[in-house]
Amino acid sequence: MKAVMKPAVRVRSIGHGRIGSDGTLTLVQQVRDEGRRPTERIWRIRQVGPTTFVGTMSEASGPVAIEQVGGRYRFRFKLHGGLSVEQWLVPNADGMSGSSKLIVRKLGMTVAKSEAMIRKLSLEASRTR
Numbered sequence: 001m002k003a004v005m006k007p008a009v010r011v012r013s014i015g016h017g018r019i020g021s022d023g024t025l026t027l028v029q030q031v032r033d034e035g036r037r038p039t040e041r042i043w044r045i046r047q048v049g050p051t052t053f054v055g056t057m058s059e060a061s062g063p064v065a066i067e068q069v070g071g072r073y074r075f076r077f078k079l080h081g082g083l084s085v086e087q088w089l090v091p092n093a094d095g096m097s098g099s100s101k102l103i104v105r106k107l108g109m110t111v112a113k114s115e116a117m118i119r120k121l122s123l124e125a126s127r128t129r
Contacts (some may be wrong), residue, residue, distance in 0.1 A: 001033070001111040003104075009034040011114065013041070024048065025055075060085075082106055086099070089102075096120045 015029035027043040047053035053066035075087040091098040104112035
């Protein structure tokens with residue numbers, strides 16, 4: 001993550017998810033920001049239309065809106081302090097990985113950016129990390 005006027009920091013998260021009987025995806029992430037104490041982030045997402053999803057995220061100050069645009073997913077949500085987030089998730093053809101590009105804005109100006117790789121780990125591999 002690279003924030004304006006600050007050095008870049010490494011952010012790593014490991015998560016596990018499940019889809020409930022009502023179709024809601026619950027994803028729990030253990031987030032480790034370089035130089036900070038680990039935190040937990042919880043997402044709850046459900047599909048409301050052919051290409052639209054809504055949900056919550058524990059750090060968001062309101063709802064999370066997700067649109068499928070072609071083969072990509074655009075997440076939009078607000079954070080406390082007047083921050084707006086737009087994140088694009090792009091799955092790879094292997095179905096086991098993808099990429100993420102995130103932009104944080106305040107008053108329309110970009111204040112932070114992040115690019116990441118997402119990988120699905122086997123259950124056994126995730127226990128050893």
